[in-house]
Amino acid sequence: xxxxxxxxxxxxxxxxxxxxAIVGPSGAGKSSLLRLIAGLVRPSAGLVECGGERWFGDGAxxxxxxxxxxxxxxxxxxxxxxxxxxxxxxxxxxxxxxxLLRRLGIDHLADARxxxxxxxxxxRVAVARALARRPRLMLLDEPLSALDPATRGAxxxxxxxxxQETGLPxxxxxxxxxxxxxxSERVLVMERGQIVQDxxxxxxxxxxxxxxxxxxxxxxxxxxxxxxTTVRLDSGVEVRVADxxxxxxxxxxxxxxxxxxxxxxxxxxxxxxxxxxVRRVVPLGNRVRVALDGLTAEVTPESAARxxxxxxxxxxxTWKATASRTVPRA
Amino acid sequence: xxxxxxxxxxxxxxxxxxxxxxxxxxxxxxxxxxVVVGTPIAYMLGTRDFPGKSVVVTAFELPLVLPPAVxxxxxxxxxxxxxxxxxxxxxxxxxxxxxxxxxxxxMTFVASPLYVRQAQSAFAAVDDDLLAAARTLGAGExxxxxxxxxxxxxxxxxxxxxxGWARALGEFGATxxxxxxxxxxxxxxxxxxxxGFDSDPDAAFAVAAVxxxxxxxxxxxxxxxxxxxxxxxxxx
Numbered sequence: 001x002x003x004x005x006x007x008x009x010x011x012x013x014x015x016x017x018x019x020x021a022i023v024g025p026s027g028a029g030k031s032s033l034l035r036l037i038a039g040l041v042r043p044s045a046g047l048v049e050c051g052g053e054r055w056f057g058d059g060a061x062x063x064x065x066x067x068x069x070x071x072x073x074x075x076x077x078x079x080x081x082x083x084x085x086x087x088x089x090x091x092x093x094x095x096x097x098x099x100l101l102r103r104l105g106i107d108h109l110a111d112a113r114x115x116x117x118x119x120x121x122x123x124r125v126a127v128a129r130a131l132a133r134r135p136r137l138m139l140l141d142e143p144l145s146a147l148d149p150a151t152r153g154a155x156x157x158x159x160x161x162x163x164q165e166t167g168l169p170x171x172x173x174x175x176x177x178x179x180x181x182x183x184s185e186r187v188l189v190m191e192r193g194q195i196v197q198d199x200x201x202x203x204x205x206x207x208x209x210x211x212x213x214x215x216x217x218x219x220x221x222x223x224x225x226x227x228x229t230t231v232r233l234d235s236g237v238e239v240r241v242a243d244x245x246x247x248x249x250x251x252x253x254x255x256x257x258x259x260x261x262x263x264x265x266x267x268x269x270x271x272x273x274x275x276x277x278v279r280r281v282v283p284l285g286n287r288v289r290v291a292l293d294g295l296t297a298e299v300t301p302e303s304a305a306r307x308x309x310x311x312x313x314x315x316x317x318t319w320k321a322t323a324s325r326t327v328p329r330a
Numbered sequence: 331x332x333x334x335x336x337x338x339x340x341x342x343x344x345x346x347x348x349x350x351x352x353x354x355x356x357x358x359x360x361x362x363x364x365v366v367v368g369t370p371i372a373y374m375l376g377t378r379d380f381p382g383k384s385v386v387v388t389a390f391e392l393p394l395v396l397p398p399a400v401x402x403x404x405x406x407x408x409x410x411x412x413x414x415x416x417x418x419x420x421x422x423x424x425x426x427x428x429x430x431x432x433x434x435x436x437m438t439f440v441a442s443p444l445y446v447r448q449a450q451s452a453f454a455a456v457d458d459d460l461l462a463a464a465r466t467l468g469a470g471e472x473x474x475x476x477x478x479x480x481x482x483x484x485x486x487x488x489x490x491x492x493x494g495w496a497r498a499l500g501e502f503g504a505t506x507x508x509x510x511x512x513x514x515x516x517x518x519x520x521x522x523x524x525x526g527f528d529s530d531p532d533a534a535f536a537v538a539a540v541x542x543x544x545x546x547x548x549x550x551x552x553x554x555x556x557x558x559x560x561x562x563x564x565x566x
Contacts, residue, residue, distance in 0.1 A: 040462045064465040071466040077459035081481040090477075091467030133467055 003036060003043040014188070014195065016137075019163050019170045021180035021201075024190035025212060030173040031074070033190070034139040037171070038071050039064035050137050070130030070168070072140040076122045078114035084125045085110035091133035104128045104162070119147045120155055127162060138163060138170035144179055156182045177204070177217050189213050205254065211327050214252040220295050222251040223329060231326065235294075239272040240321040248329040257323035258297035260290065260315045262307055271318040278313045292317060340536025348514040349522030349537055356430060356518065357498040360437035364494050368446045369487065373475055375446070376453030377461065387450075394443045398503025401440055405508040409435070432509035433516050437498035445494030452486020453479060489555045496548040499541065 014020075014033075022030050035041040037048055039055065039062060047057035054060045055067050078087050084106060088097045101107040104124045114122055123143060130138060143159060144152050160183045163170045174180050180187045181201035189197040189204070189212070197209040208214035215221050224233035226245040232238050233251070241251055264273065280291040281304065288304040290297045295317055299309075307315070340346055375387060393401055407413050409426040419426060426432050456479055464474040480487065502520040509516040511525060519537045526534035 035462075038462075038466050040465065063470070064462070065468045065470050067466070068468075069466055071463065073459045073463055075459065077457065077463040079460060079463075079478060079482070081484075090464070090469070093468065129463075129467065 002045045003032065003041065016169045016171060018186070019160065019172060019184040021184040021187045022171055022173045022190060023175065023177070023180050023187060023216060026175070028190040029193040030190055031141050034071070034141050034171060034173060037137070038069045038139055039067050053136075068133065068136045070133050070135030070138040072123075072126045072130050072138070072143050074142045075146055076114075076126040078122055078125055078129070080114055083111050083113060084117065084121075087114065087125055088128045088132050090129060093134075095132070095134075097128070097132050100128050100132055120151050123147065123155060123159075127159065131162075131166065135168065138166070138168050140170065140172040142173050142175060145175065152179070153182070159183065177201070189216070208252055208325065209327070211250040211252065211329060214250070214325070214327070218255065218296075220253045220255060220258065222253070222294065224249060224251065226326060229321070235274075237274060239274075239324075241324050241326045242322045243326045245326045245328065249326050250329045252325045252327060253295075253319050253323060255289065255296045255298040256287075257319045258295065259318050260297050260299055260303070260307060260309070261318065262315060264316050272321060272324070273316050273318045276315060276317050278309050278311055278315060280311060281309050336532050337536045337539050340530075340532035340534070341540075343530060343533040343536075345513060345517075345522055345526060345530060346533040346537050349517055349519045350540055352430075352433070352514065352517065353499055353519035356433045357437055357495060357501075359434045360441060360498040361491060361495045363434070363438050364442035364445045364498075365487075365491055368442050369449055369480070370475070372446045372449035373453050373479055376450040377456070377458075377479070390443050390446055392443075393440050394447075398440055398501070399507055402436060402504035402507030405432070405436060405439060405504060409508075427508060428510045428512065428516060430509075430515055433505055433518060436504040436508045437501045440501055440504050441494045441497035444497050445490040448490025448493060449483070449487050452483035452490065455486070456482050485555050489552045492548045492552045492555070496545055499544060 022033065024030050032041060036043050037055075039048075042061065043056060048055040049057075050067070050069075055062045078084075079090065082090070085097060085101065088100060098107065101110055104127060106121060106124050106128060109117060109121055109125070114125065117125065123146070127140075127143070130140075140159075144156055147155055156179050163172075163183075172180075172183050174183065185200055187197075187199065187201045187204055188195055189209070191210060191212055197204060197213050204213055204217045205219070208217060208219060211221050222231075222233055222239070224231045224239075226241070226247060226249040228244050228246070229241055230238055231241055231245075231249060231251055239251060274292075274295065276292040276295060278290060278292060282289045282291070283301065286301070287298045288301050288309075290299060290304070290309055292315070297317055307313075309315070341350075371390075375383065375390075396404075406427060408415055409419065409432075410416055411420065411425070411427070426435065460478055460482060461474055464478045469477060500520055501518065502524070505516070505518055506521055506524075511517045511521045513522075517525070519541055523534045523537050523541075526537070
């Protein structure tokens with residue numbers, strides 16, 4: 001379907017089963033996509049169908065109240081004048097919401113007003129309210145962004161479980177790679193109204209389609225100008241890449257493909273190398289993340305200790321041309 | 331100059347009693363009309379954009395700046411026997427000028443912009459996502475309006491209603507031109523004060539005292555409503 005937005009047109013062709021995470025830079029059209037499906041915004045052209053039922057297109061335009069979507073809004077949009085129970089019951093068409101409150105662990109909060117609930121509690125009320133509608137499709141707009149980072153991981157796992165249990169197709173907009181990966185097998189990346197990549201989270205890491213995807217997944221992004229398999233980086237250093245290209249490009253390298261050594265190793269001809277300075281050293285479980293000038297490397301704790309990595313230390317960063325990818329840069 | 335006793339004595343006069351009863355009844359009727367008709371209009375103006383909206387808003391605000399006497403003349407031109415709608419109304423056997431209905435019309439015309447303006451901004455302040463949420467939960471436009479928009483905007487609507495009612499109660503200029511001053515029929519409290527100032531000062535001052543009390547009450551309730559509104563839901 002298509003809809004003109006400020007500055008670009010949203011143009012998406014998507015079929016969903018199970019949970020699909022949608023990621024993308026802000027303003028990419030992720031929320032608009034959910035609102036188009038829910039009927040809160042009207043596409044200028046296209047087709048919206050759910051379970052064989054035409055919601056929009058070819059003269060059909062079903063109003064939002066008859067589309068049976070479970071929409072979880074970014075800031076939850078709980079009705080402030082109603083108790084948690086009344087919020088959940090709003091769309092339940094008279095059905096008992098008790099079991100749903102218990103399932104989401106909010107039955108003890110049933111009489112509380114949203115204003116007195118914590119972020120995580122509000123999120124659960126919002127999910128329960130959406131499910132009480134008996135939806136045929138769940139749409140969640142950044143359901144974790146209003147939570148503090150400490151609780152986000154646990155809530156994400158819980159939410160993934162609830163969504164899986166319902167067996168409903170669900171589109172979840174999120175802005176972090178970890179969230180997307182923990183919520184769903186399938187991750188869809190949108191940029192400027194287009195889907196630029198659609199696949200498992202692991203594929204975003206191994207074969208990022210664009211510079212945004214790479215950066216989003218935590219990849220290094222070095223900009224320069226390509227001429228065949230040689231790229232002259234903005235710093236003036238030339239590196240070799242596996243995919244031939246021409247013009248402005250970004251060279252993408254995963255942090256764990258970057259090796260560090262105290263000095264230029266022997267036989268470097270096959271390797272790309274940069275002389276850089278260590279900025280920060282952050283231990284991350286069984287890996288150590290080393291922030292360099294414009295580059296991040298991940299090494300084992302043993303080699304970090306052996307090289308005595310500390311801020312200000314000069315090192316040489318190397319990687320194989322075959323470990324990098326080249327994507328055109330706008 | 332005037333003691334409590336004088337005020338009580340003044341309230342005993344039929345002129346004062348008739349005027350206060352008439353004012354109470356007509357102003358409450360006018361309030362009911364502005365709330366019932368004005369609330370959906372304010373909702374449309376506060377939550378929707380449409381071509382010509384600013385023209386509509388300006389038209390609604392006109393009575394706010396119009397001198398009341400001019401408003402009264404305008405109502406006469408529209409509804410008078412030789413007015414724009416006079417022929418049609420007489421054919422229906424309706425004579426509006428110088429009746430109780432004329433009092434209500436004058437009050438509604440002059441006071442409803444105050445209510446609509448306040449209600450419009452109360453509705454505009456309602457988070458759009460709340461209305462969208464109601465829609466996705468199966469509520470149509472009407473249910474969304476009644477069950478979400480109105481309760482969430484209730485404080486603002488209450489404050490607007492209080493201001494509108496006070497304005498209707500104090501209406502003088504448009505009423506005296508369009509409805510006249512007939513005791514028990516169109517002589518409202520402010521008109522009774524004006525007439526009684528010469529003929530029956532006790533009654534005039536007694537009515538004035540009641541109006542002062544009513545105005546103070548309205549002002550107080552508006553302040554409480556506005557403060558309560560900020561406190562009621564807390565951070566959302």
